[in-house]
Amino acid sequence: MLEGRRLWFVGVGGAGLSSYAFLAKAWGAEVGGWDSVETPYLRGLDGVAIEIGPDPVAPGGWEVVVSSAYPHVAGITRAEFLAELVSLRRSIVVAGAHGKTTTTGMIAFVLAELGLDPAWLVGGEIGQLGGNAGVGEGWLVVEGDESDRTVERLRPEIAVVTNVELDHHATFGSEAEVAIMFDDWLAKVPQVVRGWELEPVSFELTVPGEHNRRNAATALAALELAGVGRSDAEPVLARFRGAGRRFELVGERKGVTVVDDYAHHPSEIEATVAAARERTDARVLVLFQPHLYSRTRHLAHELGAALSTADAACVTEVYKAREQPVPGVSGKLVVDALRPGLQAGWAPRVEEGAKLVASWALPGDLVLTVGAGDVERAGPLVLEALR
16 A cells, blocks of 8 residues: 555656656655756646656655656666555556557546546546546556566556557567567456457547547456446547547648658558548648657658658658667658659658648648647647647
């Protein structure tokens, strides 16, 4: 249990650790933490002592929970702590290469709207739920992460895998290795949902795209295992407006619509462009920021092919995140992989890319800003450039 414990979170400003800190405080622990910069996620941690500075701070007398971004800091890993949280409640864990944030949000939203009082930990903002974490006495709904094999440690009552694809090349050597990990994990869980075995839902959703119809089918299957019938869940799920940075409307100016999305893998980019085409008969323009040197090196060709399903594409420099630069690997590799004849651009900085895409846009066009780095800054910049 957490009552009476003093827990200090290193990397508390991240999407994951901020939600863990929120839940730990609500479940009785004294909570504090450190991060190198202020982030939006810190706004939800009222009453938590936060230290901001260049070097990790971990005061004596506290148990230290460490983000995977700081492997050199001694303490409880985020995987170990999440496993503890999952063990404290009846839990549903959603994992997979794509769609896990949205599917987790869908499950938590339905449970909340039906008065079943869930707790939840999601790797993104769910506006209709008020954030990326919530406290309740019912099911605990958790987004599990395979990027560092965190999900292997989790022992929920219900496990969901949305799909299997190689997305984290620094951790896995092949898609087969990813599949083996998930198979081994699912064998240790009482109830299982495999999303790829399900047909997409046929009723109308607020969120667009075939991928979201599959996410919805997966959420409904998990909810059925949790005791919620489809007749109760479907009308609620139809009102789900999505997670932050998942086909999120930024704004409209001069007839141009700007939408932001977290898509960073070829399959996700292709699905997002397809969803955009459901919303407009005009052109779809994409500003893409590659994420991680390892992913860009291995998937440059596939990223170029996915972006080529749009009508125009501009690519920025790689967002390095937790990796160091790799000689010869840059966003130019993706530009070189775009189909011949596509209106294309190379803009190393996000600011430059926003101006370039805005200069291409015509009334009726839909502009997508996509990637897992800080490309979300681009949407407002596109709107400003359109002024």
